[in-house]
């Protein structure tokens with residue numbers, strides 16, 4: 001579903017990513033881990049068009065994305081969903097409107113249809129009764145569940161998550177992880193940056209470890225956590241457990 005080859009990105013003199021090769025199979029979950037500043041956010045932002053790589057090739061659903069072409073870039077943003085640490089809901093729009101505005105404007109879905117779909121998605125995550133509230137009236141965990149179903153409402157080919165539970169109170173983290181587990185079970189293609197190692201062990205098909213803008217090591221969770229091959233990976237894992 002997603003294929004990257006030789007992706008590199010500099011910010012000024014700083015090399016944020018170099019030589020990134022990554023494949024994400026359809027219906028699989030890839031968990032991306034690594035120390036702060038290792039390039040995790042930059043990498044997933046390259047996959048949905050928020051950051052433009054300097055070099056390399058990118059395919060989404062088998063189609064090449066021309067990294068130098070603005071409209072190809074825009075298109076990618078409608079095909080790949082993104083969920084941020086800080087939810088990034090539109091504060092001046094109701095929960096329902098947060099969910100319908102982009103499907104209407106970008107995919108041409110009629111308003112009534114978009115609202116029907118949005119209400120069904122809200123029901124799935126236990127938030128139908130919040131449809132007409134503003135985001136500020138919701139808890140962090142509730143806002144993040146809205147952000148996830150808002151991404152789903154675009155029927156994306158994949159959803160990227162950038163530390164989706166890092167800003168949440170411990171007691172609401174579970175409700176967000178449960179929604180993500182449901183999506184995984186249903187076969188949603190997902191790339192998840194997280195420090196939740198329990199989620200990685202349980203849900204990931206592959207764990208990818210990054211350091212200093214490169215992929216150091218990757219593998220299925222059992223092998224990755226059970227017998228990490230690189231010293232850098234072992235050091236990281238021993239510091240977070």
Ligand code: ADP
Nearest residue numbers: 011014016034035036037038039040041042043
């Ligand atoms: P991570 O998500 O793993 O913590 P990031 O991808 O956010 O890492 O950052 C990787 C490196 O790139 C860091 O050194 C960061 O300071 C730098 N960086 C990220 N975004 C920008 C930007 N827009 N401008 C300049 N430097 C950036």
Ligand code: MG
Nearest residue numbers: 040041042162
């Ligand atoms: Mg980050």
